[in-house]
Amino acid sequence: MRTDDFDYPLPEELIAQEPWPVRDECRLLVMDRESGALQDRIFKDIAEYVRPGDVFVVNETRVRPARLLGQKRGSGGAAEVFLLREVLGQTPHGNQSALWEVLVRPGKRLKPGSGAVVDIPDAQGQVALSVEVVDWVEGGQKGERIARLSTALPSLDEALHAAGKTPLPPYIKEYNGDMELYQTVYSRRESSAAAPTAGLHFTPALIEAVQVAGAQWRTVELEVGLDTFRVVDEEDPAAHAIHTEFYSVSPETAAVVNEARDAGGRVIAVGTTSVRSLESAAAETGRVRPVDREATSLYILPGYQFKAVDALITNFHVPRSTLMMLVSAFSSRENVMAAYRHAIEQRYRMLSFGDAMFIC
Structure with a gap:
């Protein structure tokens, strides 16, 4: 076979x-x-x-609205964060911050230990969510990272729905x-x-x-x-x-x-x-x-x-x-x-x- x-x-x-x-x-x-x-x-x-x-x-x-498009804090360069799964058992207290396994682009500029933070705006251009890359995923095969998501909104769920986009498969090009x-x-x-x-x-x-x-x-x-x-x-x-x-x-x-x-x-x-x-x-x-x-x-x-x-x-x-x-x-x-x-x-x-x- x-x-x-x-x-x-x-x-x-x-x-x-x-x-x-x-x-x-x-x-x-x-x-x-x-x-x-x-x-x-x-x-x-x-x-x-x-x-x-x-x-x-x-x-x-x-x-989930797992695709997050934003800018790297400081340089203003475009960045993308894709949420894979929440890191259960290791999340900070409260509902305004959590650790997630993520994929990021550009990968070379969003490495753990670099202090890299991506700010994700809502439809009005206001920062609804910030993503800090903090570690590598042990055994990851595609450069997966651990990232800390945080927001000033009442909850991460509200922030994700304000700023996140529903991901589509890569072969669906222009569906609006x-x-x-x-x-x-x-x-x-x-x-x-x-x-x-x-x-x-x-x-x-x-x-x-x-x-x-x-x-x-x-x-x-x-x-x-x-x-x-x-x-x-x-x-x-x-x-x-x-x-x-x-x-x-x-x-x-x-x-x-x-x-x-x-x-x-x-x-x-x-x-x-x-x-x-x-x-x-x-x-x-x-x-x-x-x-x-x-x-x-x-x-x-x-x-x-x-x-x-x-x-x-x-x-x-x-x-x-x-x-x-x-x-x-x-x-x-x-x-x-x-x-x-x-x-x-x-x-x-x-x-x-x-x-x-x-x-x-």
Whole structure:
């Protein structure tokens, strides 16, 4: 197995630069997991594939305003800070200061020990937030730093919403529309650097239709990191260092998933992040345990035996990515690559704002 096995020619004009006008009216490519047989449908048709006793599991995380654009104090040079995750257990007291793992640009001028501080303005040009680079992240692979965020506003949350911007994937170049369309309609706590995009296609009416058809609707939370967009550079995908993310599975979700499987229902994961959450929480028997914000670095490659997930709703993924490998593991590389060739021939819209697949 080589990384090149998960490459495919992606026409740039098929990379969706904005969401479909109506969430659940985008296209849906349905693929039989075993045979690879394909059907071209519309996303809201997903309710027609529901069997009584199924359970849909979605990642309810929201994308935080993690992109901070400002100026280096003193020189006035432009700088960018990207929030990865809060450093739990090491944050200063109060809600006006905290330590975060971050990425910065320009990296050479924002090194720990240099006294570098970046001031982040709000829409009116007033400094809402200051970021001081204080240390390196131990074991970091991309120059991650520890930074102290502080504000004179009542809380950091208020400052982030005043000054921060919702990050979009690097292949979405000029979207200036409603950023709420890069959030799922069921999203809750802001804890991710990127959206669980398979869920973007659901509307409240479609969620209700799925439940009327006999499925249950349950949630997990996985804090999506930037590495979700990262391609694999190594020739051997097994040599790639998979990213670590934090996930939670509530006792209620674990119980419903286990009961559904015991009764012969299917567990339908909405998105690869839901897959990684459920599979990380599953024993070899398939029983899913409750989890309260544990780390997972589960790397799913072809040959992996799925324990908890029976069907998958997902978007089309970047060539040579770990997500291409995950969906190939869920069916087969041959089936998935044939489906992608079909999607490109039929001019499906690709990647985060694009159309969807249902592998069942």
